[in-house]
Every structure is written in structure tokens, then in C-alpha cells.
Amino acid sequence: xxxTSPLSIGLSLCIxxxxxxxxxxxxxxxxxxxxxxxxxxxxxYPGSASSAHSTTYPYNVTxxxxxxxxxxxxxxxxxxxxxxxxxxxxDAIDEQISFLYARRLGYAAVAGAAKFKNGTALNDPxxxxxxxxxxxxxxxxxxxxxxxxxxxxxxxxxxxxxxKYEAQQIQNCGGKLNETFERVCK
Numbered sequence: 001x002x003x004t005s006p007l008s009i010g011l012s013l014c015i016x017x018x019x020x021x022x023x024x025x026x027x028x029x030x031x032x033x034x035x036x037x038x039x040x041x042x043x044x045y046p047g048s049a050s051s052a053h054s055t056t057y058p059y060n061v062t063x064x065x066x067x068x069x070x071x072x073x074x075x076x077x078x079x080x081x082x083x084x085x086x087x088x089x090x091d092a093i094d095e096q097i098s099f100l101y102a103r104r105l106g107y108a109a110v111a112g113a114a115k116f117k118n119g120t121a122l123n124d125p126x127x128x129x130x131x132x133x134x135x136x137x138x139x140x141x142x143x144x145x146x147x148x149x150x151x152x153x154x155x156x157x158x159x160x161x162x163x164k165y166e167a168q169q170i171q172n173c174g175g176k177l178n179e180t181f182e183r184v185c186k
Contacts, residue, residue, distance in 0.1 A: 112166030
């Protein structure tokens with residue numbers, strides 16, 4: 001059979017489609033996915049000298065151990081002062097959570113790329129439930145509620161947002177996904 005015959009070209013296309021060579025190479029996809037996010041780098045964390053944030057924080061936000069317990073930080077008997085104090089700490093903690101969540105999304109993209117390269121679905125409901133249950137247990141351990149932990153662990157909208165981010169990173173790196181995600185917020 002001549003290598004440029006319609007049959008050999010068609011056969012080559014079928015083999016290419018079956019072996020996934022329409023996707024970027026594993027190495028190329030990995031290099032692309034592993035590019036650091038501009039939002040969560042060693043130089044761009046809350047409280048860093050080079051951070052674009054000009055916010056002054058009420059404690060050292062570069063160390064989680066420095067977050068004071070609410071009762072020890074906001075002792076005013078004036079409700080307006082207590083509210084202002086609480087909001088100042090909430091804003092600083094939200095900054096830390098946002099940074100850590102952006103960092104977590106980077107790891108989710110690496111996990112998504114690995115699943116994509118293996119040909120497995122990005123959405124794994126069993127894993128999602130395990131992550132939510134694990135976070136619920138950790139939040140309970142630190143004095144929060146189980147429901148809050150399940151939400152922080154990804155139950156509902158957070159899982160959807162993470163899956164969409166993973167898919168977006170794969171697509172930005174040249175991968176073609178046939179998977180869709182349903183937004184389910186409990």
C-alpha cells in the first residue's frame with residue numbers, strides 16, 4: 001500500500017485518533033499546566049514585600065500561627081468597635097484563604113492534567129465526597145461546624161468551580177475535553 005493513498009491516510013488518522021495524538025504531548029501538557037499561577041507565587045502572597053496589596057494587616061499574615069483567637073483580639077465593649085475589629089481580622093483571614101485556594105487550584109490543575117492524560121474523567125463523585133468529608137472532619141477538629149467543612153471541602157459549587165478551572169487549564173494548554181460539569185449548589 002502506498003503511504004499517501006487515501007486508505008493509508010485514513011488509517012493513519014484513525015490510529016492517531018485512537019492513540020490520543022490529537023492531544024498535546026504529555027510532556028507539553030505537564031509543562032503548560034505546571035506554569036506557576038501569577039496569583040499564588042512565593043513572591044505574591046499576603047504580606048510579602050513584593051505583593052501588589054497595599055493593605056496593612058492586624059497580624060503577620062505570612063504565618064498561620066499568628067492568627068489570634070477572636071476572643072483575644074476584639075475585646076471592646078463598644079459594638080461598633082468590636083464589629084470593626086472583627087471585620088479587620090476577617091478581611092485578613094479571607095486574604096490568606098484566597099491565596100491558599102488559588103494555590104490549591106494549581107494543584108487541582110495538575111491532578112486534572114494527570115487524569116486527562118490517563119483518559120479518566122475529571123469529575124470523580126466518590127473522591128469529591130471523600131474530600132468534603134475530610135474537610136468537614138478537619139474543620140470540626142478546629143472548632144467549626146461540619147456543614148462549613150463540607151462546603152469548604154468542595155461540596156456543591158466549589159467542586160464545580162474547581163472542575164471548571166481544571167478543564168480551562170487543560171484547554172488552555174491545547175487539550176480537548178468532552179466532559180461537561182453540572183453546577184450543583186447545595
